[in-house]
Amino acid sequence: SNVAVYYGQGANQLRLSHFCQETSLDIINLGFINVFPEEVGDWPGSNFGNQCDGTYYADSLLLAGCHQIWEDIPVCKAMGKTILLSLGGSSADPGVMSHEVAEWFADFLWYSFGPYNASAVEQGFPRPFQNNSVDGFDFDIESDGGHGYGSMIDRLRDHYTNYPEHQFYISGAPQCPIPDLQLSYAIQNSHFDFIWVQFYNTFACSARAFVEGLTTFNFASWVDVIQASANPDAKLYIGLPAGEAAANAGYYLDETEVWPLISEYIQSYPDTFGGIMLWEATASENNLDARGLTYAEQMKEILYH
Numbered sequence: 046s047n048v049a050v051y052y053g054q055g056a057n058q059l060r061l062s063h064f065c066q067e068t069s070l071d072i073i074n075l076g077f078i079n080v081f082p083e084e085v086g087d088w089p090g091s092n093f094g095n096q097c098d099g100t101y102y103a104d105s106l107l108l109a110g111c112h113q114i115w116e117d118i119p120v121c122k123a124m125g126k127t128i129l130l131s132l133g134g135s136s137a138d139p140g141v142m143s144h145e146v147a148e149w150f151a152d153f154l155w156y157s158f159g160p161y162n163a164s165a166v167e168q169g170f171p172r173p174f175q176n177n178s179v180d181g182f183d184f185d186i187e188s189d190g191g192h193g194y195g196s197m198i199d200r201l202r203d204h205y206t207n208y209p210e211h212q213f214y215i216s217g218a219p220q221c222p223i224p225d226l227q228l229s230y231a232i233q234n235s236h237f238d239f240i241w242v243q244f245y246n247t248f249a250c251s252a253r254a255f256v257e258g259l260t261t262f263n264f265a266s267w268v269d270v271i272q273a274s275a276n277p278d279a280k281l282y283i284g285l286p287a288g289e290a291a292a293n294a295g296y297y298l299d300e301t302e303v304w305p306l307i308s309e310y311i312q313s314y315p316d317t318f319g320g321i322m323l324w325e326a327t328a329s330e331n332n333l334d335a336r337g338l339t340y341a342e343q344m345k346e347i348l349y350h
């Protein structure tokens with residue numbers, strides 16, 4: 046099973062290559078594209094915390110100087126990591142997109158962050174990570190959901206079919222209440238590869254509730270959602286805060302509390318259980334146990350016990 050981690054919004058975070066050298070991490074979600082186009086032709090905006098050099102493409106909110114990221118993605122690829130570009134995050138204000146805007150947004154992301162395409166560059170698409178291609182796109186939509194995300198994902202998958210020799214992914218990070226207001230339509234109708242549910246910040250369905258013996262933790266119901274979705278083979282991950290301060294108070298579980306949770310669900314749903322998602326990389330890095338293991342390393346140990 047995999048450990049997926051968000052990177053880009055950590056306090057005083059180290060550069061990406063530091064995390065790509067951590068063997069416990071399998072998937073790294075780069076967050077965020079946090080400003081979404083409102084009209085066809087609008088460029089999105091990005092934010093990667095303390096990374097990049099603060100310069101933007103002219104008349105845009107899209108960062109142009111993310112040298113640490115474009116230098117480090119090759120390290121990540123050499124270490125066998127899957128790098129996804131994450132859209133949304135808690136600060137985004139996506140707004141509900143029309144089908145046309147959604148398809149434009151998908152095309153922009155593909156031509157700008159996907160495989161290098163000389164004709165797209167000639168058409169004026171930027172290359173914020175230069176010649177590096179991400180391995181797919183993650184939807185961390187925390188407000189203003191709607192049908193647009195289904196259109197984006199379908200469009201991205203059309204682009205993916207033009208590169209049959211390369212595996213590209215689509216993932217989503219819904220909140221744990223079902224239906225998730227932002228992503229349920231897209232999950233139902235479009236092909237996701239990974240769904241990492243935020244089993245934190247909403248008490249009833251949280252992992253904390255499981256630890257407290259409540260029956261309202263709803264991983265099992267999310268399995269049903271996936272099995273009724275456009276991709277019944279999508280993998281379901283348990284999303285957890287990587288440190289005390291990485292989520293609202295009370296949601297963090299220490300490794301002794303995570304053991305029984307993982308043990309039960311990895312055994313009950315071996316085909317659908319995909320692993321653990323952590324919010325986020327720097328909180329994990331700063332959250333060492335008595336043995337000096339980061340939280341991600343503690344989680345990897347539990348998965349491979």
Ligand SMILES: CNC(=O)NC(=N)Nc1ccccc1
Nearest residue numbers: 135185218243291292293324
């Ligand atoms: C996958 N996205 C997130 O996990 N976002 C997230 N955790 N946002 C947040 C919400 C409340 C407190 C801290 C972080």
